[in-house]
Each structure stands twice: as C-alpha cells, then as structure tokens.
Amino acid sequence: MLRYFISREFFLSFFGVILLGVLSYLVVFFLFLPLYTRHGSAVLVPDITNMDQEDAMKAIREAGLKYEIRDSSYQPALEPLTVLKQYPVPFSRVKPKRMVYLTINKATPPTVKLPKVIDLSLYNAKAKLESWRLAVDRVRYRPDIAKGIVLEVRYEGKKIAKDTKLPMGAAVELIVGEGLNSRNRVAVPDLSGLSYMRAILELRRYDLNIGATAFDETITTPSLLGKVYDQSPKAVPGDSIPRGSAIDLFIYGPEPEEPVESIDPDADSLYQAEMEAMESAYEDEVEETPTVEEEVEAPEATEVEEETAPETEDPINSPGGGPPG
Helix, strand or coil, X not given: CHHHHCCHHHHHHHHHHHHHHHHHHHHHHHHHHHHHHCCCCCXXXXXXXXXXXXXXXXXXXXXXXXXXXXXEECCCCCXXXXXXXXECCCCCEEXXXXXXXXXXXXXXXXXXXXXXXXXXXXXXXXXXXXXXXXXXXXEEEECECCCCEEEEEEECCEEECXXXXXXXXXXXXXXXXXXXXXXXXXXXXXXXXXXXXXXXXXXXXXXXXXXXXXXXXXXXXXXXXXXXXXXXXXXXXXXXXECCCEEEEEEECCCCCCCHHHCCCCCHXXXXXXXXXXXXXXXXXXXXXXXXXXXXXXXXXXXXXXXXXXXXXXXXXXXXXXXXX
C-alpha cells in the first residue's frame, strides 16, 4: 500500500486532479461567469421620477431594462399615474435587463373623513385639517358672537358635517365668526307670513342667524302650513340688533323632513329667485299701504303745532307786549 503512494502512477493521478481543478476554476470564473453575468457591460438607469407612467415605461424599455410597479401612494400636487419613486436610483449603473421597481401616484385619491372642527379656533381647525391631509381653500367671515370660531364647513358650496367622506387633499371652505360690532347693526326684518325657506333667506340677507324654531302641528289649514306666524325678537320700527344675532321662528305645521337650513345662499338661481319674489311682494305691500302711514303721521304733526302755538302767541313775551297799562 505504501508503495502506491510513492509510485509514479499516484503522482500522475494527483497532479492530474490538480490540473483539472485549476482548469475548471479558470473556465467557470473567467469564461462562464462573465458570459452569464455580462461582466463589463452596464447601462445607466434613466431618471423617470415625476414622469407619466406610460412615458416612464417607454424610457425604461429603451434603456434595455425591465420594470415592475411595486407600490402606490397619493400626492395631491402631482398628476395621477405619475412616478413617485424608483429603485435603483437614477443614473446608477446596472446590468442590462435589470428590474426597476416603481411607486406610482394613485389615479383615484383615497377618501378621508372630515374631522370635527366646528367650535374650534381658526388656527386649530387649519392644523387639524392639515393633519388629516385636507386643505383650506377659503375662509369667510360671518357676524356671530363666537369671534374667531369655526361655525360651518363647506365643500363645493355645500354645508358638510363631521365624518363626511372627502377625497384626500380636498380643499374646504370655513365659515368663521367675526364677532358682534355694536356699530354694525341691522333692523329686525318682519318675517310674519313668509314661508320657512323664505324666512331663512331673508335672515341671511340681513346677516342674521336662525335661532330656535317651534312648529305648531295642530294647524292643518293648507294655506298656513309652513308659514311664520311669530318671531322673537319682533320687528318693531326703529329697533335694530347686531349682525349675526339669532331670531327665533314660530311656524305653522310639522317640521320638514329635510333641514331647510342647508340651503346654500351661493346657489344663485334659487336665492335670486326667492329674493326677487320677496322684493316684488314687498313693493306691492308698500304700494297698498301709503295712506295708512300718512294718516298716522298727520296727527303727530298737528299735535306738535298745537303744543307749540301758544308759545308764539304769548302776549307777555311777544314784541311790544306787556301787562295792560
């Protein structure tokens, strides 16, 4: 056995195995692997961020690369289906036919619920909306005792409530109280006989708010249903109240199923039609009652003349007058 390990055959076999291993190494690492891995060949990854999805895919194909949409997100400032991120990063060298992973901007924005911002200050309301990825498009002020407090939230001209679903990034309008200025007062409008809807529109025309509403369901006369029969405070000539004050309404008939307060004064067609109808009604009313006002004012003027007349005919104080001599 020992003779074999020192024989010529053993050494030939041993060196043959070593030579075969060296040749195999050279073939694998210097011939097969370079061909398989395309050693020495590389391409630049194009910069496709902020590009449209179709244009980005075309650029990737022209660079000899492949693509795969790995994730999606939403950025309201960018167009839908825009490339937000890519990996590998732009201008890096990669092998041909390398996979480029993309993050795409969603075509349809996800929805979020409107958080509670009513009764918050304007600053806190804006901060809360931004944290929910909503924006503030416009801030409008309304005379109200709650100065600087959010009174309403509107979206696309319509009043919306808490938990209303909105597209992420949507811009809402905030109605904020501007306080009550004692020098900014309006006369109390007479709402008697107006329909509930017209009374609300009339209050808005005077920059007044709706207070409590009471409905008298015992009245069933069709011509009276939905009409205002009383209000508080009442319309007294010469009286005025600060803008933003509330007026309570008393109405014949049952309460409507849908809240009439949701009428949008910016919906010009309905609002203008109602205003024109009311103005026409008021003009007719004024034309019918001028003689009554004259009759009321005339006695007042007569009384003033009768009271002041003796002062001008006083024989003692008149020129040339005096006690009888």
